[in-house]
Amino acid sequence: MNLHGHTQSLPRGRPPGARNKVTRDLREMVRASLDEVGGVAYLVRQAQANPGAYLALLGKVLPKEIAATVETRTYIVAPEQAASMEAWSGQVQVAPDDGEVPPVEGE
Known part of the structure; x- marks a missing residue:
């Protein structure tokens, strides 16, 4: 109802997200000109x-x-626990989904 007690039959203004006609027409012209000059190659x-x-x-x-969500499930064995860098890099493992950390080989 408006101030005079009447119900309004038509909504006022543009619907949310509607583009201005000039903006829409300009975007269409830019797109057409890009197509004319070669598109992606241009x-x-x-x-x-x-x-x-x-x-x-x-x-x-x-x-x-x-907006992004990044989930990681890895752990690293301290280098001093391995006999060599090659052995150390081989001990880096992905942790299982249950949250339990697998034992390090040799323990």
């Missing part, structure tokens, strides 16, 4: 000829933040 040539400008373009089109 961008590759520009990356080689003008790396600064190409990197600036990447900075504008790549996402600012990336």
Whole structure:
């Protein structure tokens, strides 16, 4: 209801996420011009000829933040517990999923 007690039949404004018509049209023109000059091959040539400008373009089109989850399950045996560096590198193992650390060979 609005201030006068009437229900509003039409929503006001653009729906969330809708692009401005000028912005949408400009994006379509840029895309069409890229197709006209050679698409990916053109961008590759520009990356080689003008790396600064190409990197600036990447900075504008790549996402600012990336949400990622990294899970690691490794452990390292201290080098002084091994007879040689080769033996030490062979003792580095992936820990099992149950969280138990496997015993080191020779213990």
